[in-house]
Amino acid sequence: MSERFAAPAQDTIPLRVLSPGEVEGWRATLSGFELAQIDAHGFSGKLGEVRILFDAKGRVASGVVGFGTPKDRARQQYPLGGVAARLPAGTYALSEGIAGADLENAALAWLLSAYRFTRYKDASAQGARLVAPEGLDAARLEAEAAAVALTSDLVNTPANEMGPEALEYAALDLAERFAAPVSVIRGADLLARDLPMIHTVGRAAAQEPRLIDFSWGDPSHPRVTLVGKGVCFDTGGLNLKPGSSMGLMKKDMGGAATVLGLAQLIMGLKLPVRLRVLIPAVENSVSGPSFRPGDVLRARNGLTVEINNTDAEGRLILADALALACEEKPEILVSMATLTGAARVALGPDVPPFFTDDEAVATDLAGASVRRWDPLWRLPFWNPYEEMIEPDIADLDNAPKGGFAGAITAALFLRRFTEGAGAYVHVDCYAWTPTAKPGRPKGGASQGARALFDMLSRRYAA
Structure with missing residues (x-):
């Protein structure tokens, strides 16, 4: 595969893009030979429609692509995302339209x-290669595509080869490429280093739970910390998931995978920030040491958590990591996690909700999601729901009863561990494309990373 643009070549094939209303005017410019080719197959300008024109020697001379109507285009994240698959192998340039x-x-x-x-x-x-259009930031587009590919590769890899250890190796590989120092706390050392909830969630698995921690950039630059949920497989624990709900649980480390893609983007394009990446990596398994419904855990920041469902484990490991992150008071703290089914019920698989109390960050991120075609939608940290996460015998409840506002109550739970951060943003991503769409293959998906990078790059541009 290639996520890079092609170099211009003598045999580069020009592609013209036409909406339906432009087709007749274009036809008037064609030679009789070209018009005969078009009439043989027809061309109406329908979105994604592709026709190739040949010269008198039977060589590909040019192509035309349908752009459809504004209504057609509004229904796709990438309206022309399927064009390359419909073209014969070759080097192309989007020349007009x-x-x-x-x-x-x-x-x-x-x-x-x-x-x-x-x-x-x-x-x-993909045999059809594209020459970078003039005037575009080709390096950034290639970096964005590479970040998406990294995330997709990690999410698509099943848990037998993407457990906590393999996720650690993926993070180490990324950090090494950018000379970013890494530390990893594993197993019982998590208890010694006061990260008890990460240990508790992962202690029943064959592979030790761990916290992966690396930093990059000038320490004098603004501190930006990314925390990604790395549950490499989620059985639900003792509150065991049914088989139908367990089938996609290899993607429960999608938050960590997205954070690694975003980190690659930040480091690769040399954003002037002091980046820190924290990934609690565990498998939520069932064995003798499994934590139980009714247990009360104490988090790194001292808050106690009553466990009312062991399948609400992601917020537990994130809580310790967020509390640790806040000890150095980052200017912006971001958590990304495949956290709740409630987010999917509310917004579907394509649009992750994000939460923040910082109005400037919210405005910037909402704008970035539109600019980068990376949809996000703001949901509120609704303070009146705080009482829903406060049980009788502990400070917090990890799984409030009733089923209402599940995405919001999970976000409120995480916010309790972010004291000290300048601005906190939480993204509840799905990390999966259920059905292939133009430019979006079925499977592991990066959601929110490109929008977050756009927001950060505008805020911290060199």
Whole structure:
């Protein structure tokens, strides 16, 4: 696969993009030979429609792509994301018909559509290559596509080969590429280092629970800390999930995978921040040491948590990591996690909710999600629901009864561990594309990382 643009070549094939209303005017410019080719197959400008024109010697000379109507385009995240798959192998250039944000969207979608997960099965590479359109930041687009691919690779890998140890190796590999010092706290050392809830959630698994911690960048730059939920497989613990709910639990480390993709983007494009990445990596398994419903745990910051469902484990490991992160008072603290089914019920698989109390950050992030075609939607830290996470015998309840506002109560739970951060943002991502869409293959998905990078880069531009 290739997530990079092609170098211009003598045989680069120009592609013209046309909406339905532009087709007749274009037809008037064609030679009789070209018009005969178009009439043989038809071309109406329908979204994603592709036609190739040949010269008199039978060589590919040019192509035309349908842009559809504004209504058609509004229904797709990447309206031209399926074009590359419909073209014969070759090097192409988007020559006419679109500009500005539409052109950038098409170029990014072309790169994203080249992704293939080939760890276990060969897949033919995308034969159609695109020359970077003039005026676009090609390096950034390539970096975004590479970050998405990293996240997708990690999420798509099943738990037998992407357990806590393998997730640690993935983080170590990334950190090493950018000379970022790493520390990893494993097993009983988590207790000695006052990270008890990470230990408790992961202690029943064959692979030890761990906290992965690396930093990068000038220590004098603004501190940005990313925390990613790394539950490499979630059985539900003693509150065992049914089989139908366990099938996709390899993706329960999607928050960690997305954070690693975002970290790669930040480091690769040299954003002037002091980055810290914290990933609590565990498997929520069932064995003798499993934690139990009714247990009361004490977190790193001293708060006590009553366990009313062992399947609400992600917020427990994040709590310790967030409390640790806040001890150095980051200017911006971000958590990313496949945290609640309630978020999916509210917004579906494509639109993760985000939470923050910082109005400036909220405005910037909402704008970034639109600019980068990386949808996010703000939900509130609704303070009147605080009482829903406060049980009788402990400070906090990890799984409030009643079923209402599950995404909000989970976010409120996490916020209790963020004292000291300048601004806190929580993203409840799904990390999965259930059905292939243009520019979005089925499987592991990066959600929110590109929007967060856009927000951070505008705030901390060099």
